[in-house]
Amino acid sequence: xxxxxxxxxxxxxxxxxxxxxxxxxxxxxxxxxxxxxxxxxxxxxxxxxxxxxxxxxxxxxxxxxxxxxxxxxxxxxxxxxxxxxxxxxxxxxxxxxxxxxxxxxxxxxxxxxxxxxxxxxxxxxxxxxxxxxxxxxxxxxxxxxxxxxxxxxxxxxxxxxxxxxxxxxxxxxxxxxxxxxxxxxxxxxxxxxxxxxxxxxxxxxxxxxxxxxxxxxxxxxxxxxxxxxxxxxxxxxxxxxxxxxxxxxxxxxxxxxxxxxxxxxxxxxxxxxxxxxxxxxxxxxxxxxxxxxxxxxxxxxxxxxxxxxxxxxxxxxxxxxxxxxxxxxxxxxxxxxxxxxxxxxxxxxxxxxxxxxxxxxxxxxxxxxxxxxxxxxxxxxxxxxxxxxxxxxxxxxxxxxxxxxxxxxxxx
Numbered sequence: 001x002x003x004x005x006x007x008x009x010x011x012x013x014x015x016x017x018x019x020x021x022x023x024x025x026x027x028x029x030x031x032x033x034x035x036x037x038x039x040x041x042x043x044x045x046x047x048x049x050x051x052x053x054x055x056x057x058x059x060x061x062x063x064x065x066x067x068x069x070x071x072x073x074x075x076x077x078x079x080x081x082x083x084x085x086x087x088x089x090x091x092x093x094x095x096x097x098x099x100x101x102x103x104x105x106x107x108x109x110x111x112x113x114x115x116x117x118x119x120x121x122x123x124x125x126x127x128x129x130x131x132x133x134x135x136x137x138x139x140x141x142x143x144x145x146x147x148x149x150x151x152x153x154x155x156x157x158x159x160x161x162x163x164x165x166x167x168x169x170x171x172x173x174x175x176x177x178x179x180x181x182x183x184x185x186x187x188x189x190x191x192x193x194x195x196x197x198x199x200x201x202x203x204x205x206x207x208x209x210x211x212x213x214x215x216x217x218x219x220x221x222x223x224x225x226x227x228x229x230x231x232x233x234x235x236x237x238x239x240x241x242x243x244x245x246x247x248x249x250x251x252x253x254x255x256x257x258x259x260x261x262x263x264x265x266x267x268x269x270x271x272x273x274x275x276x277x278x279x280x281x282x283x284x285x286x287x288x289x290x291x292x293x294x295x296x297x298x299x300x301x302x303x304x305x306x307x308x309x310x311x312x313x314x315x316x317x318x319x320x321x322x323x324x325x326x327x328x329x330x331x332x333x334x335x336x337x338x339x340x341x342x343x344x345x346x347x348x349x350x351x352x353x354x355x356x357x358x359x360x361x362x363x364x365x366x367x368x369x370x371x372x373x374x375x376x377x378x379x380x381x382x383x384x385x386x387x388x389x390x391x392x393x394x395x396x397x398x399x400x401x402x403x404x405x406x407x408x409x410x411x412x
Contacts, residue, residue, distance in 0.1 A: 003202070004172045005195040007081045009235045010041045017238045024070040025242040025257070032256070034240070035070045040077075046154025047078025047147065048163050051109075053154070054133075058083030058169065061105050061178070065089045065121065066113035068222045068243050071137045071147050073231065075111050076222075078150075080176055080195075082166045087178045087190075088223035091117055095124055100187060101180050102128045111147065114138045172196035179225050179365045191412050193225075197368040200409040201229050202236045204390045208359070208375055209237055209261055210334045217259040217331075219244035225369045226339055230263050251275075255330035262336055266343040269358075273350055276325055294321035299346055301353035303382060314353065322354040335359050337373070345383035352383070362386035367410040371395065 003012050013021060019038035026033060035043075051062075062079045064086060066072050072088075079086040087105050089098070091113065098121050102110070109132060110125055112118050118140045125131045137147050176198065178190040216234045218241050220227035234241045239261065244253040250268070280291035294317035301314070326332075336351065339361045348358045359381060363369035372395070374380060374387035381387060389395050393408035 003199055003236070005080070005167075005170050005174075006176055006198050006232065007044070007077050007167070008199075009232060010037070010044060010077060013037045013235055013238070014041060021238065022240040023235060024073065025240055026069055027243075027245050027253075032242070040070075040074065042155070043074045043151050044077035044081060045160075045163060046151040046157070047074060048081040048154070048166075049157035049159045050150040050154035051078065051084065052082050052159050052162060052166070053157055056082060056084060056108065058166065059085065059175075060109075061085045061087055061107040063087045063089050063102065063105065063107045063110045064223070065091050065110065065117055066137055066222075067091060068218055068220075068227070069113075069137070070243070071113075072222050074151075075137075075147060080170075082163065083170050083174070085175055085177060087180075088228065089180060090221065090223050095120065097188065099124045099128070101190075102131060104188075105178055105180075105190060106130050109133050109135060111135045111137065115140045118144070170195070172199060179223075181365055191225075191365040193368050193412055197410060197412065198229060198232060200392065201368055201370055201390075202233055204392065205233055205370065205373070206236055208335065208373070209233075209239075213237060213239050213260040213334050215240050215242060215257055215259040215261075217242050217244055217250075217254060217257050217262040219247065219250050219253075220263055220265070225365045226363070227263060229369060230337070234261070251329065255328070258330045258332055260332055260334045262331070262333075264336060264338055265340040266338055266347065269338065269343065269347055269351060272329070273347060276354075290320060293317070298322070298350045298353035301349040303349075303352055304379075317353075318355070326355050331356065333357060337361055339363070348383040358383075360386045363410075366412045367393075367406055367408075368412065370410065371406050 001012055001015055003009060014037045021037045022034040023037050023040045024035040062084050064072060064075050076086045087107060089101055102124060108130060112121060112134060118136055125134050134144055136144050139146055172195045174195055175192055176195045177193050180188040180190055216239045218231060222228050231241050242257045244250050277295055280288060283291050297313050297317045333356050336356050337359045343360060351358050359374035361370055361373035363371045370390055371393055372386045372389045393410055396405050398405055
């Protein structure tokens with residue numbers, strides 16, 4: 001089968017990779033627990049039917065406020081399948097911003113992660129007339145239903161045929177989500193993206209990762225379009241998404257998961273580089289000299305221009321130092337995608353040299369999000385460049401004001 005709507009990913013995954021394929025992994029009681037394709041589909045269907053039992057239908061908006069975890073994805077798909085509009089919102093914004101988004105979106109329900117966030121939004125949700133209910137992921141009290149309880153009730157629902165008909169009624173052109181921008185130019189704007197906006201991203205990005213990519217580590221917020229789309233892509237290519245516990249545990253989780261792919265931002269790479277360089281300070285004599293020689297070899301790496309002498313130096317540095325770095329950090333990487341802001345080419349070269357292939361991308365919420373990204377064909381990946389435009393996407397520079405203009409299937 002081929003996908004047309006975002007939720008087609010569930011059936012596609014089961015058909016192509018099998019019902020036992022691990023779609024998500026997360027830490028529970030200090031151990032990695034996984035969600036299979038079969039469980040993912042059953043739980044998403046149950047959430048859809050529970051919403052339908054409560055009278056929700058096509059076009060109804062549901063806000064999701066949570067850190068990245070499988071329940072986020074299950075909630076997202078559960079809403080999309082009955083024709084709802086899934087609205088991810090940052091857990092870190094102010095009560096004033098919550099009030100604006102709750103009111104502006106015309107949402108009928110809010111899914112919130114835990115007691116901390118529940119207490120933060122409860123009073124605001126209570127005074128917005130359109131919001132009929134608040135659902136929690138973790139148990140908060142006896143009054144409010146949890147996603148787990150919705151799944152239990154949805155499993156008992158007799159609305160299978162009704163859900164099937166609801167799915168059939170949804171086209172790729174239908175609205176899938178509002179993504180509220182950060183509001184740097186005033187109040188947050190609700191970027192309206194369709195199912196096909198996301199699906200076209202997947203179809204045009206699917207061949208960039210190697211087929212050996214089976215595990216991905218995710219730590220960026222799913223409420224941001226960048227990570228949300230990438231987790232859809234991981235599902236499409238059959239990679240298991242492992243959610244890092246938090247920002248402080250990324251190094252530990254990298255080593256535990258040993259992924260072949262992840263997304264990141266330049267600041268994280270800067271922090272990793274600082275730790276790697278700082279680790280040499282405690283060495284003595286020749287060991288210290290070799291260590292910092294290898295650091296300088298990495299900084300002078302060039303993807304396209306390597307002399308025979310440099311290749312020999314790099315091979316020695318890799319054998320003595322870089323191999324140890326990779327073992328310490330985990331990650332047998334095929335691709336590390338850097339986005340969100342520009343990255344210093346010296347930093348890019350450093351990680352390319354140590355065996356973390358950095359791919360740079362450029363985009364925005366309004367373009368769902370990728371406009372351009374590095375690829376593996378010759379001259380399509382270069383430090384300091386965000387790569388070529390995606391197929392079907394046109395870019396021009398406005399002669400009037402040097403503004404970057406974009407046209408294509410990705411535009412809201």
